[in-house]
Amino acid sequence: MSHIAKILLLGSGELGREFVISAKRLGALVVACDAYDDAPAMQVADAREVFSMLDGEKLRNAAERHRPDYIVPEIEAIRTSALAELEEEGFNVVPSAKAAQLTMNRDAIRDLAAHDLGLVTSKYRYAKNLDEVRAAAKHTGIPCVIKPVMSSSGKGQSTVRDDDGLEPAWDYACANMRGDRSRVIVEQFVDFDYEITLLTIRHKDGVSFCPPIGHRQERGDYQESWQPTPMSDAAIAKAQDMARTVVDELGGHGLFGVEFFVKGEEVILSELSPRPHDTGMVTLVSQNLTEFDLHARAILGLPVPDQLRARPSASAVILASQNSDALTYSGLAEALSQPGTDLRIFSKPTSRPFRRMGVALATAGDTDAARRKARDAAAKVRVHYGDTAG
Ligand SMILES: Nc1ncnc2c1ncn2[C@@H]1O[C@H](COP(=O)(O)OP(=O)(O)OP(=O)(O)O)[C@@H](O)[C@H]1O
Ligand SMILES: NCC(=O)N[C@@H]1O[C@H](COP(=O)([O-])[O-])[C@@H](O)[C@H]1O
Ligand SMILES: [Mg+2]
CATH class of the missing domain: 3.30.470.20 (ATP-grasp fold, B domain)
Incomplete structure (x- = not known):
């Protein structure tokens, strides 16, 4: 079979399925991997592999057998140390093993953004037992939001509104965390006016931005999103500046979903995905080039427009x-x-x-x-x- 590039996709959910379609339209061959068979992206890919992305040995084995031009993470929960080793050996990890490694751990990406890069975030502190949770909540104030350092789509996350809520929130985070580190982030609750995802594409000619996407979340999981969402010129400029700073630090080519809270003119970085974002599914109808098309173009070294528009x-x-x-x-x-x-x-x-x-x-x-x-x-x-x- 002739193809322009071979992609090993790690994670095969709904976001992966749309990405496979975009990549295949440009002539790529895609091997879709996930822990269960018949995952959404497997349904449209050229080949499939069923194994846990947290199993470093199986991950390496799949990479060695398929020899992909690009390894594209689609989920957060991946044995990222294996990605770092593969990158070291010459495999191209999208956007970079460092991006996958840092964004999988809330503490790593938060320390990078707030401490190393000096970006505006909510007040936060980490805790690995209930006493530390209580001390952290003194620092952030109550209400606060408690999340396992390793989790996504709101799993194990709760908002604490009084002192009595700290213990159940700690228990809930421990029961729902991924990985083996009993560690949470305690964040100051941000009483934002609205929140956005800024799709940011790092590509061969620089950095491009999509118009901001507004969204509404319940239980830490997205319910609806819309695009464009109105923002003042000053707020959008701040968000774009912060997004550019963080994606340049993470390196590589691809699309990132950078999440912000906005209160008045204040723009607060929340977190980011080094891959298409669930709230970005709106681009399937709002943009001529969807977030999946843009990710594929950036990865494959193809042009990405400077200006992107949304209906x-x-x-x-x-x-x-x-x-x-x-x-x-x-x-x-x-x-x-x-x-x-x-x-x-x-x-x-x-x-x-x-x-x-x-x-x-x-x-x-x-x-x-x-x-x-x-x-x-x-x-x-x-x-x-x-x-x-x-
Ligand atoms: N500090 C905070 N203050 C107020 N609301 C918050 C805070 N942290 C999180 N939230 C709310 O919870 C939502 C989910 O939080 P966050 O993005 O950190 O979780 P997640 O598990 O990484 O989700 P996903 O993987 O879907 O992005 C946010 O979009 C926001 O609505
Ligand atoms: N916020 C991250 C996100 O939306 N990820 C998307 O959800 C899938 C997992 O869904 P599942 O839990 O139903 O298998 C992932 O594979 C990805 O497509
Ligand atoms: Mg989020």
């Missing part, structure tokens, strides 16, 4: 409410009955409460109308839970 659009998630491994869907025709709506059903083989199974997308005259349309469409899709085997 008013929104996305709204479709979540499961139960465990099942026999899923079916209905209501698609009703969901798509409004002009300017679209859907992605991820076809994950199993569900669990709050697992993201699909997303509704909409364009309209303004983002408020697009949000309503996307939410309506998402609500019309029904997930049916058949008998779970075993």
Whole structure:
């Protein structure tokens, strides 16, 4: 088979599936990897490998067998020490092993941003037992947000509103953390006016930005996003400056999702993903080049426009409410009955409460109308839970 480059994709969820489509359209061959079979990106890739991305030996083995031109992380939970070794040996890790390593650990990326780069973040302190949590909360003040240093999509995260909430929040973080480090970050609660994701692309000719994406989160997980979202020129300039500083420090080529809280003219860096962002799924309808197209272009050394534009659009998630491994869907025709709506059903083989199974997308005259349309469409899709085997 002839192809322009071979990509080993580490993680094969919904973001990976769209990335595979974008990369394949440009002529790449993609081997999709994840811990379970029939993951969304595997459904459209050239080949698949099923193993845990936390297993360094299996990761190395897959890289050695496939000899990819690019290793592209799609999830956070990866044995990043293996990525660093592979990079050392000449493999191209996207955007860089350092980016994967630092962003997988909230403490590493926070220390880099706040301490080394001097960027504005919320007040924070780390803790590895309940006494340290109490001391950290004295430093940040209450309310505060407690998160495992290793987790994503809000797992193990809670907002603490009084002293009595510290112990349950610590227990909850410990029960839901990934990896083996019982360590949390205690962050000052930011009473922001709104929050954004600034998609930032580091490519062969420099750094480009997408128009800011607004989003709303529940349980630390995204529910809906819209683009563009209004921001003052001063606020956008601050966000772009901070994003450029941090992506230049992480290095490599690719798209990053840089998250900010905005309060008045104050712009506070929250965290970032060195890969397409879930809230960026709105770009599937808002931009001519989606976040997945831009990631593929940057990685493959192809041109990325300097100016990126977005038509008013929104996305709204479709979540499961139960465990099942026999899923079916209905209501698609009703969901798509409004002009300017679209859907992605991820076809994950199993569900669990709050697992993201699909997303509704909409364009309209303004983002408020697009949000309503996307939410309506998402609500019309029904997930049916058949008998779970075993
Ligand atoms: N310090 C804070 N103050 C106020 N709200 C916060 C704070 N930290 C997190 N949140 C809220 O929780 C959401 C999720 O937090 P964060 O992005 O750190 O979690 P995550 O697990 O990394 O999620 P993801 O992997 O989806 O990005 C934020 O988008 C914001 O809405
Ligand atoms: N915030 C990170 C994010 O949205 N990641 C996306 O979710 C998938 C995991 O979903 P799952 O937990 O349903 O398997 C990941 O593979 C990625 O596509
Ligand atoms: Mg986040």
